[in-house]
Amino acid sequence: MHYTLQTLAVLLGYSLLTKADTTTTINPDTDWGTWEGWGTSLAWWAAAVGPVEVIAELAFTTNWVSYDGGNMNVPGLGLNIVRYNAGACSWNTYDGVSMVVSPGIISSWQMDGFWTDWASSNSTSSSWDWTVDANQREMMRLATSYGVDTFELFSNSPMWWMCINHNPSGSNDGTDDNLQSWNYESHAIYLATIAEHAANYWGITFNSVEAFNEPSSNWWNGLTGDQEGCHFAATTQALVLGHLRTALNSRGLSSTLVSASDENTYDLAGSTWSSLVNSGASSNVGRINVHGYQYGSGNRAGLYSLAQAAGVALWNSEYGEADGTGAELASNLILDFRWLHNTAWVYWQVLDSSSWGLVVADNNALSSGSISQKYYVLAQFTRHIRPGMTILDGGSDNTVAAYDATNQKLIIVAVNWGDAQYLNFDLSSFSTPGRNGALVPRWSTQIGSGDQYVSYHDTYISGTKFWSYFVTNQVQTFEVSNVAL
Numbered sequence: 008m009h010y011t012l013q014t015l016a017v018l019l020g021y022s023l024l025t026k027a028d029t030t031t032t033i034n035p036d037t038d039w040g041t042w043e044g045w046g047t048s049l050a051w052w053a054a055a056v057g058p059v060e061v062i063a064e065l066a067f068t069t070n071w072v073s074y075d076g077g078n079m080n081v082p083g084l085g086l087n088i089v090r091y092n093a094g095a096c097s098w099n100t101y102d103g104v105s106m107v108v109s110p111g112i113i114s115s116w117q118m119d120g121f122w123t124d125w126a127s128s129n130s131t132s133s134s135w136d137w138t139v140d141a142n143q144r145e146m147m148r149l150a151t152s153y154g155v156d157t158f159e160l161f162s163n164s165p166m167w168w169m170c171i172n173h174n175p176s177g178s179n180d181g182t183d184d185n186l187q188s189w190n191y192e193s194h195a196i197y198l199a200t201i202a203e204h205a206a207n208y209w210g211i212t213f214n215s216v217e218a219f220n221e222p223s224s225n226w227w228n229g230l231t232g233d234q235e236g237c238h239f240a241a242t243t244q245a246l247v248l249g250h251l252r253t254a255l256n257s258r259g260l261s262s263t264l265v266s267a268s269d270e271n272t273y274d275l276a277g278s279t280w281s282s283l284v285n286s287g288a289s290s291n292v293g294r295i296n297v298h299g300y301q302y303g304s305g306n307r308a309g310l311y312s313l314a315q316a317a318g319v320a321l322w323n324s325e326y327g328e329a330d331g332t333g334a335e336l337a338s339n340l341i342l343d344f345r346w347l348h349n350t351a352w353v354y355w356q357v358l359d360s361s362s363w364g365l366v367v368a369d370n371n372a373l374s375s376g377s378i379s380q381k382y383y384v385l386a387q388f389t390r391h392i393r394p395g396m397t398i399l400d401g402g403s404d405n406t407v408a409a410y411d412a413t414n415q416k417l418i419i420v421a422v423n424w425g426d427a428q429y430l431n432f433d434l435s436s437f438s439t440p441g442r443n444g445a446l447v448p449r450w451s452t453q454i455g456s457g458d459q460y461v462s463y464h465d466t467y468i469s470g471t472k473f474w475s476y477f478v479t480n481q482v483q484t485f486e487v488s489n490v491a492l
């Protein structure tokens with residue numbers, strides 16, 4: 008054992024040596040929801056690279072994974088949620104009509120869809136091709152074998168032939184709806200049929216289905232777009248949501264949630280949701296999905312209030328940025344825990360270029376490379392705050408707390424943005440604040456560079472507190488045992 012000053016202080020009972028610069032009091036009386044988990048979307052990276060075993064292990068297990076030809080031992084992230092993307096592209100010609108492709112499209116961002124023409128909605132007819140998109144499905148199968156237990160089916164655009172301009176990247180100006188009005192129900196049938204087929208043939212029960220992606224944004228332009236996308240006015244969304252609920256119910260999938268609307272920002276999610284409440288369409292929705300692209304701004308608390316008022320769940324269903332240091336991720340994630348109170352958080356791409364990826368990769372060249380520092384920052388959260396835990400008020404803007412009732416364990420993740428200092432964690436509000444003198448294992452990652460999920464055994468409870476020294480931009484995770492609320 009390495010006797011730090013702190014250890015000696017605890018052993019000698021000198022709590023006066025507690026030189027904490029900032030004290031955070033964890034509040035056991037809060038309940039910000041039961042954590043459902045961490046996830047990723049499989050489009051586009053999994054569809055591009057296919058079922059690469061080591062990437063699946065990194066993403067979906069909490070194993071220590073041998074990486075880079077055995078040169079590295081990397082902690083798996085333990086993601087338990089995958090979002091499977093229902094593609095919008097097919098390459099056939101029907102009745103002389105074929106898909107219109109945006110000149111700006113990136114090939115690895117085109118996703119093959121299953122319903123290839125409008126002749127029949129019968130999923131066993133030749134209008135459907137269930138052989139496409141094998142890579143994404145294979146990764147979903149691997150993910151399942153590693154313990155992923157929560158699945159969402161989502162769409163970026165209706166099938167191309169349902170679209171006004173037959174272009175699954177969006178309308179010709181980006182601001183108009185692109186789904187033909189006579190196909191509102193078809194889009195719902197498309198998604199519900201995939202969910203039914205997945206249950207019958209893939210062994211996958213989708214927990215939820217999302218029909219839109221950033222539908223109020225004005226960048227889904229078929230003349231310039233580099234990906235699939237489609238604008239939906241809130242009034243159109245309302246109609247599609249009704250059809251989707253009905254289509255799921257009629258296929259025996261009444262327990263599959265409809266989620267909406269995957270807007271780009273917290274504020275757009277709030278205004279769209281209010282519109283759906285006004286039209287009554289919100290009654291078909293079981294969960295608000297929002298993307299985290301408003302980063303440090305936006306009315307997170309307002310969106311939480313709307314979800315609470317409606318009695319629906321709330322996920323941050325897509326988040327990403329190009330900051331490979333992990334600073335943005337840590338900051339925005341803590342803001343979500345503190346103000347949005349989402350019960351799941353989904354990172355957009357495990358593999359991607361220019362620091363968007365947790366593992367830096369080129370999905371067009373099918374190459375993958377280094378593990379970003381952001382990956383290790385994320386591991387500080389995902390490996391410790393696990394599904395089933397209750398999210399508590401961490402007591403400050405830089406601290407997240409979760410309680411594991413089964414194992415009577417308190418998880419604390421904190422980051423120090425300021426000068427190097429002790430952060431002091433006050434557990435005096437708990438009925439049992441751990442055992443005096445007990446070890447508090449901790450893990451450390453430094454934003455930017457430095458520690459990469461290093462574990463330390465040098466921190467002990469002193470009465471109803473413990474403390475740890477943080478350098479600037481250090482993230483630490485603590486697991487306190489024998490805690491009762």
Ligand SMILES: *[C@@H]1O[C@H](CO)[C@@H](O)[C@H](O)[C@H]1NC(C)=O
Binds near residue numbers: 132
């Ligand atoms: C769907 O098509 C298959 C053959 O393609 C046929 O056997 C079946 O009866 C059809 N189902 C319905 C409901 O029409």
